[in-house]
Amino acid sequence: MRLLSTRAQLVIALAALLILVSAFALGKLWMQQKMDPSNSATSSTHQEPHSIATPSQQPEASPIESANNIPTEHTDIVVIGSELEGLYLARAAADEGLKVKILDPRTAFGGQILQSQMLFLDETRDDHGKLLVQGRAKELFDGFRNAKIRKLTEFQTYMNKLIKDIPLESGIDINEVEQTNTPDNLHKITSIIYTDQQREKKKITASYYVDNSDYAALISRLNAKRLPGLEAFYGQKNIEYMSAGMMMKFKHVDWKKFNMVFNQLKQEEKTKQFGGGYVNDSFAIGLSGMTKSYHPSNDRVFLRGLNAVHQRDGEVLINALLVYTVDPSNPASIQEAVTLGNKETPLILNHFRKALPGWEHAELGELPSYPYIREYNHYEMDYVLKPSDLLSGGMFWDNVSIGGYPLDLQGTSANKWGIEMGRPDKYGMPLRSFLLKNYDNVIAAGKNVGSSAIAYGSTRIQPNTSLAAESIGIILGQLRGKQRLRDVQPEEMAKLQQYIADRYHIKLTGITGMNKISGWNEEEIRKLDSGEITYPNYVHKRKKTAHPK
Known part of the structure; x- marks a missing residue:
């Protein structure tokens, strides 16, 4: 009996050891899957972070670290990047009572204005020379024109006023964008996990996420459709942006x-x-x-x-x-x-x-340490502005800006001097051109405007997208999370536009732009939008054909 008991005890001990080894292996596998965002159903992106100013090597996560012990913060709006245009959205939303935070992938604040020192401002005017600049940007552009805001320190003072009391973290790296789907099959960002400048990992959740960078730091990580760029217009095989x-x-x-x-x-x-x-x-x-x-x-x-x-x-x-x-x-x-x-x-x-x-x-004088970036990828928004929208003076029920400026395509290696594709009088810019298609809560700001590569020659100009961003910030403040931006109906939008006019003296309705393609047929408009027609040349030729001498 003693021998039998010993054998039984040995069998039991071996079985227990096997169970422990299996449990350890399964536990290790479970932990690896949990730590790898590519295996998560709520995360569609896991890329090396695009740290433009000072790229850094990311430390590997500790085996005992999990999403549960990352410090988490909630805010109403997260703005990625510190370009001027999106700061107007941040300021407007904060003034309307929303909680806003700015996360900047660059190590220094101010983007194109302060870091690239692009202190030559292009005003927008209509065909009669009337200034189109509205909103908070008018103070800046008036100051520039009147020689009161010309030097770097003066621009710094102005931009510091825009972000007063708004939390800012510079030099961050986006590690992971966690996503889910809404009942109506839209993608929705639930949180962003990022590493701060001190190399600490953090997590932030928000109702809306705004891409205010000059290289689509957020949108490029999402399931977003890239639109054809200037390479299609110039017949180039490789992607190339404006110089x-x-x-x-x-x-x-x-x-x-x-x-x-x-x-x-x-x-x-x-x-x-x-x-x-x-x-x-x-x-x-x-x-x-x-x-x-x-x-x-x-x-x-x-x-x-x-x-x-x-x-x-x-x-x-x-x-x-x-x-x-x-x-x-x-x-x-x-x-x-x-x-x-x-x-x-x-x-x-x-x-x-x-x-x-x-x-x-x-x-x-002082040499800049960062270039002035004119263009990056164009991504599909709910509405993509086309040259025909601009040159027809089109206005939209959901106008958030009144734009103007020539369709100025700056040079590429294929055409070093660039080309002008037409001069609109003025045109509307709809809210839909700043809402990322198929996403519930992603807003584009500044250079990320929903625009074809040709229309972008005009839409990219700062007063155009600055006013749009400010208007969107105000609208977010008025909605206060009770309604999604993309669910706003025409009658509700009219009330919001009236509020913006009464409270902020920004006029978005009752404006008529000159239609410079009146009488054009569908094929002519198609060719205009595709770049097969260069407006300044074609309109002259068209007039001669219509009225031969």
Whole structure:
């Protein structure tokens, strides 16, 4: 009996050991699956983070870490990125009583304005010269025009006012976007897990998520459809965006002499010496004959006509130096653009010293550490604006902005000077062009506007998308989570637009834009939208055909 008992005990012990080993293996497998977002039904994205300013290596998660012990915060709106346009949405929503937080993938605040130092502002006006800039942006654009906001510190002061009391975390990396589906089969973001600048992992939930970056830092991680870009228009095989810009800053310029000597010349002399353009006490525009005579040291850089502003005290800022084939989502490509641009700027200064009066003693100012990004991928929104919408002066029941500006396609390596595809009078921009298609709670801001690559030449301009963002922020504040943005009906939208007009003096309705394609047939409009028709040339040819001499 003792022997039998010993054997039984041995069998029982071995069985217990096998059970323990199996449990340990199953537990380890379960933990690995839990820690791997690609195995989660609520997560459709797991990519290496696009940290543009200072890419960093992500530490691997500890085996004992789980989503349950990540610090979690809830807010009404999360804004990804600190570009100017989306800050208007953040400010408006906060003023309406919503809780807003800004998470910036860049290590420094201010995007195109402060980091790229793109301090030359393009106003929007209609065909009669009437200013179209409305909302909070008007203070900035008026200040720029009147020489009160020209220098970097003055822009910093203005932008700091926009984010006053709004929490901001810079230098974050998005690790994971958790998603679910709504009853009506829309995707919905439930949370974002990110790593902060101190390399601590955090989680944030919100009612709405806004992509306010210049490289679709959030939208590019989602199940979003990329629309054809300029490569389709130019017949290129590879994706290429509008050229990036490297801002050039100079000091010790005798602007008074520059202005006086230029304007003493007769028009034919201006054309012969500078290629035309104009100079006044604040701005120098064009002078493309002078810039054409400059020969770049590298095929990837190009000096186009000037957009120059006198910042006061002999300091001048110029938007004219282009860098081609820059990928805004690639940190190495960004750094390469900075190197190319800043290497070329001293050579351009030598050219200006010889070619421009008053520039004989000019010196280099501060060189920027980040390029001005004009364009990245275009993603499908609930409504995608087309050239025909703009040139027809189209207005929408859900207008959130009144836009204007030529369809200005800046150069690419395939067409270094770029091309203008038409000049609208003014046009509406609907709320639907800022709502990501098939997503319940994702809003596009700024450069992420829902627009074809050709229409984007106009829609991208800051006053257009700044006003849209501000209007959307106000609407979110009025809805207060009781209703989804995309469920707002025309009669409700009319009340919201009236509130915006009464409270914020922003006019979004009762506006008529000139229809510059009146009488065009469906085939002509199709060709206009596809880029087969270049409006400035075609409309002239069309008029001649209709009224032969």
